[in-house]
Every structure is written in C-alpha cells, then in structure tokens.
C-alpha cells in the first residue's frame with residue numbers, strides 16, 4: 001500500500017530536482033511557444049485588396065457546438081454579402097476548430113495566440129473589429 005505512494009513521491013522529487021526537465025516558463029517575461037497544430041484565438045481574414053473574406057453564410061455559427069458565434073449578415077451596395085455583426089464569446093468557445101474547417105471562404109482561422117485574459121465579462125466577447133486581421137498599410 002505504501003510502496004506505490006513512495007514510488008510516486010520519488011518520481012515527483014526526481015522531476016523537481018532535475019533542472020533539464022522544467023516545463024513551466026516565467027510568464028510574462030518568457031512566452032510559451034505553442035505546438036504547430038495548437039488552436040488559439042480566431043482571426044477573420046481579408047483578401048489581398050483588404051476586403052473581408054467572410055460572406056456571412058452562417059456555416060460556422062451553425063456548426064459551432066458551443067453556439068458562441070453571433071452573426072448578422074448584410075449586403076453592400078454591390079449586392080455582396082458581408083458580416084455586419086460577427087462576434088465570438090471566448091468564454092464559451094472550446095477551440096474545437098470546426099468554424100475554421102467548415103468555412104468555404106477560408107475566412108476564419110484559429111491562430112497560435114492564447115492570451116485572452118480580461119477583468120471585464122464583456123472583454124471576452126470578441127467583435128469583428130477585434131477578430132479581423134489589421135489592414136496592411138500601403139507602401
């Protein structure tokens with residue numbers, strides 16, 4: 001009975017005293033580098049002209065198992081659809097990546113960003129402006 005407990009403690013002690021096996025980082029001075037397939041915060045994409053790629057088809061909101069995407073579509077004066085409202089509630093998102101997989105326009109990707117702390121509840125509702133990639137400055 002006591003033997004497995006002692007084995008467990010010995011293993012813990014071994015890892016504790018072995019500096020080469022440190023798995024924590026001194027955040028925020030040091031940043032963790034995510035694995036290549038890590039799914040973090042979302043990013044709405046633009047095409048090369050800076051136009052939003054999302055056409056508000058609603059597939060991402062339909063497939064989302066957490067129902068955390070709020071989308072309202074509209075049409076511009078050329079009859080093109082776009083998302084007038086696009087919000088993700090990050091407190092409900094489980095970062096499954098289904099929204100990225102289902103998007104027919106490659107308009108949404110989960111990136112390697114993982115810092116989403118906020119001291120306000122609504123700080124976790126990411127609106128379109130926050131999700132969109134910034135416009136590239138013209139040279």
Ligand code: SF4
Pocket residue numbers: 060063064065066067068069088092093094095096097098099100
């Ligand atoms: S990652 Fe999953 S849970 Fe999060 S918004 Fe996309 S589909 Fe919904």
Ligand code: SF4
Pocket residue numbers: 053054055056057058059060061071083099102103104105106107108
């Ligand atoms: S992000 Fe993609 S799947 Fe979601 S509404 Fe826009 S075009 Fe459709």
